[in-house]
Amino acid sequence: MRSLEQEMGAWKVDDGRSERTGTMWTASAHIITTIVGSGVLSLAWSMAQLGWLAGVATLFIFSAISLYTSSLLADCYRDPLSGNRNHTYMETVKTFLGGSKYMVCGLVQYIFLCGLAVNYTITASISMVAISKSNCFHKEGHGAAPCKFSNNPYMIAIGITEIFLSQIRNFHKLSWLSIIAAIMSFSYAGIGIGLSFAKVVSGEGEKTTLTGVEIGLDLTVADKTWRMFQAMGDMSLAVAYSFILIEIQDTLRSSTPENRVMKKANVIATSVATTLFMLCGCLGYSALGNHAPGNLLTGFGFYDPFWLIDLANVFIVVHLIGAYQVVVQPVFQVVESCVGAKWPKSKFVNEEYPLRIGKNNNFTISLNFFRIIWRSVFVMMATLISMAIPFFNEILALLGAFCYWPLTVYFPLEMYISRTNIKRGTIKWCALQLLNLLCFLASLAVAISSFLGVGKALHTYKPFMSKQ
Template sequence: MRGRKDEEFQQGGIDSLATNYKFADDEEFDDDGKPKRTGTVWTASAHIITAIIGSGVLSLAWGTAQLGWIGGVATLVIFSIITGYTSNLLADCYRSPDPVTGKRNHTYMEEVRANLGRLNCIACGTVQYANLTGMVIGYTITASISMVAVHKSNCFHEKGHAVSCMFSSNPYMIGLGLFEVFLSQIPNFHQLTWLSSVAAVMSFGYSLIGIGLAIAKIASGDGGRTTLTGIEVGVDVTSADKTWRMFRALGDIAFAYSFSQVLVEIQDTLKSNPPENKVMKKASTISVFTTTSFYMMCGCLGYAAFGNSAPGNMLTGFGFYEPFWLVDIANIFIVIHLVGAYQVFAQPVYHKLESWASENWPNSTFVNKEYPIKIGSKIMYTFNMLRLTWRTIFVILVTTLAMAMPFFNDILAFLGSLGFWPLTVYFPVRMYIAKNKIKRGSMKWCMLQLLNLLCFLVSLAAAVGSIQGVSQSLGSSKPFQFKV
């Protein structure tokens, strides 16, 4: 009898230990075995705002000038509505099959695979990672232009506006690349929150400075000539140029709303209570509303300030070099913001290759071993040889391509056209239809397909316009010898 009781006691102790272990395990890990997520609506909003408000905001005055008051304002509103709606569709696909209790899909590609199958997953991955790489190239170009702008504003201040202050952007791109090599060693999205928060504050800072400078220019009576339909045929441009510019303007505005490719990775940082899809919808709504308000102010006030001759980059246009110190601050804010945005867009690219390598070589020290760096008894940082090597090579390639193609507006339009339709509209709509089994030919199915078609046509027009613009720029500039 005693032996049986001892056995029961021992078994009970084992069960108790197992229960306590499970409880501790549940406290430290999520349902997919990964460390407990701590993201909230505010951290997600910071990530999204960092991704949305980027270099695209600087070209909105130019875009509004091409489309005019009617077309410019309407396009901004329509793009914001479409982006907000499709972001909500995407949020519901994070877990499959149930949006609250289903299995997690950690990346955009996993969502597409779970809902649309392997072939669509491959197509999505091709577009997504090409677009993400293009985004960081665009951000490298824009950040270097802002650095040159600081140099130019001080040159104009010291020597006068009659002096030709032209500088190569190459040294600035190289310097930015070296800094990004260092930041690229931040392991994942979960540890990027502080950088995204700083970048989001910077984005508000330079947007407000741009808006303030535009208001000052308008109040001084020095505003440019504006029209309901934008630049005028026969006055500003030829009819062909007007058409090409309108197409590129659509691409610029699409670029300003191109953030869907990182939404799933951002959603994967959220804690599971309340449900991730509800928190993500709220974060997307807050972010899209906030950024659209800034976009409207930057686009409309910038257009009112410069008129039909609005520059491609509002803060580096003629007339914005005084007060030089304020312009310098704005451009420094842009650089800091884009340094953070670079990492937000690069993280999915980093993660994809590293996950693939870890799956294929699970026992490799080079791929998997983490080396801690301690200060005292506390581990401050860990580095990994694959992460160090691969991310450094990626940054070098991005910097080299940016130096070869420094054409601001045309690059933005091309990136916008490349990513907007497939990643912001097509895949979210297709996944929503498949997940909710919406009947083919029903009213809702027809409306979703109409949205799909219209956005495809807009992206196609923007792509054609941007390719034409890039070809013109290539004809008049030499790679690696561009000066601003």
């Protein structure tokens, strides 16, 4: 029997699609761009909840699990019988696990993407508030009482911007968007690392401990436990990327077996990203100590160098406004495809109206009445939810719990077992199922802690009224 690599190398079928030109380096870049995002800003807070020992260990463990399961998922890219490629994560699930799990996978993916839209709105508004506070303190002085701002106007502004951007068809295919996103994410992460390093070197770093924040009058044992699980959720979300791995692998040229190239890309990208995460988490914790805030950049005050912090927050806003469109495009497309198939003769649903812009009409936007209404309603609902529950860390942890286990662990493991016909009850099968169970229990604990965190925050938060 031929090895898996030999089978992969024997299949050069491109399924009638355009030529693939991706390499190990382009795949690595796509993965890094995907996982290096606003989640890095919460890692200092996560380290503060877990402490040095558990914090470093947890981040390494989640990174190792993601790397392992992603390597297994890479082997499932092609159908073992026909040799045909699976172009998307959902197609892969359908090929190996059948229609019912395919539907569950789709539901999880789309809920996760909608959750990211909410999270991006919250995060971008926090950065915009930070810019306003920084400028206010710089103008009025460090003790200025009026320097409090509501997130709501900024969320509304973000929502209006996203409504206009969402009308651009195939926005996610614009190559410059990924380039800008990568530059922005590395820039604000680099600024956070630089500020942390400068504070530690200057000897102004805050108190840190091996076990993180200490139990006392302001922190009960139960609160400490739930916050530790919440921190685990933030870390799991930061390193997760399996939900787009197949789409990235589908860009690789077939001259070398795609699974072999993808595994190397996984190692490179995971190593780079984990190193960056460690720098953000460890240096941020060293600088800000056990009182590290949920957003690393808000922990350095709003004073000098105020311009540098402002610049980092501008990078975050630009990155997230673009990233918002990238993550919601699959949601837009699935709804519009279903509605178009349901009412194929409806002009309201299917008719396109070109709008030419510019002196020479050299720029054209294609408008559609259903797309205008549906996408606008989606953005407005995401904005309203963001305004109602603007809790950065709780939402991050909840998304981590919801996404990490099914998309990063369960489906890749089950597909690999099906792909390689691992017999039930064998040592390898038991080991994979044990890993599956442990990750499920961890995700369940994170989900419970996140719900409790949101519930607790709602007791003191007045929706649409609170200021920072």
